């Protein structure tokens with residue numbers, strides 16, 4: 001029996017995710033463990049983990065489970081969603097780039113709780129597990145806001161409004177706030193302004209130059225400061241009248 005263990009500490013901004021890969025094989029052929037990433041697109045019940053089929057290896061199947069770190073004996077199934085599964089009873093919409101990936105859904109999670117996620121690729125004659133630990137707070141990432149509209153209120157002032165991401169289910173309990181980014185060209189250079197804390201999905205901004213074109217984008221984050229803002233909406237341009 002050949003056992004190898006790899007421990008990585010991966011620091012992304014303020015977020016630290018510990019990854020362990022543990023392979024158990026009965027031959028000397030390495031059986032790659034899947035590389036798993038988890039994202040919570042709506043607190044508390046919309047966490048998805050995803051991984052690509054390992055290169056040059058075709059597992060027979062996967063076993064995905066999770067448990068609280070304090071109660072590792074109580075594992076729960078992470079519900080598997082095969083690649084390309086077009087309809088899903090889970091009501092999750094996957095972006096086209098994610099159609100090639102395996103996913104699994106963690107039906108229920110608690111705040112302020114350490115979890116251990118175990119995704120095991122089962123091969124003929126062996127298996128290989130990827131273990132990761134995280135708290136839901138570390139992986140909260142709301143989808144981008146939708147339907148952004150920009151209009152000119154009066155010379156120099158624009159009104160920006162948008163809809164919260166429709167995948168964020170419980171805004172009453174877990175409100176969102178927003179960041180705005182706008183960019184413009186000045187003497188051939190791209191200039192930008194990043195504004196960080198809008199509680200509402202509508203705001204007016206001053207100081208815009210007449211005749212100039214601005215490109216605006218908005219991003220959502222959890223209002224309690226959990227997680228981070230990373231999914232920007234499609235850009236919208238406005239040209240101010242002269």
Ligand SMILES: *[C@@H]1O[C@H](CO)[C@@H](O)[C@H](O)[C@H]1NC(C)=O
Pocket residue numbers: 043044045107108170
């Ligand atoms: C999360 O899922 C659990 C189990 O299905 C359910 O009891 C709970 O009400 C859900 N929480 C929210 C906020 O929807």
Ligand SMILES: *[C@@H]1O[C@H](CO)[C@@H](O)[C@H](O)[C@H]1NC(C)=O
Pocket residue numbers: 089090091
């Ligand atoms: C999925 O969405 C439909 C319609 O919005 C709803 O009726 C159904 O209960 C949802 N299913 C789950 C598992 O949340």
Ligand SMILES: *[C@@H]1O[C@H](CO)[C@@H](O)[C@H](O)[C@H]1NC(C)=O
Pocket residue numbers: 063065118119120129131
């Ligand atoms: C991960 O899951 C596999 C398959 O269920 C199991 O054999 C293995 O012991 C688990 N690893 C840990 C550390 O719990």
Ligand SMILES: *[C@@H]1O[C@H](CO)[C@@H](O)[C@H](O)[C@H]1NC(C)=O
Pocket residue numbers: 183184185213214215237
């Ligand atoms: C939108 O505005 C940006 C910044 O001024 C510019 O670089 C970009 O080409 C514009 N896009 C369109 C479609 O006009």
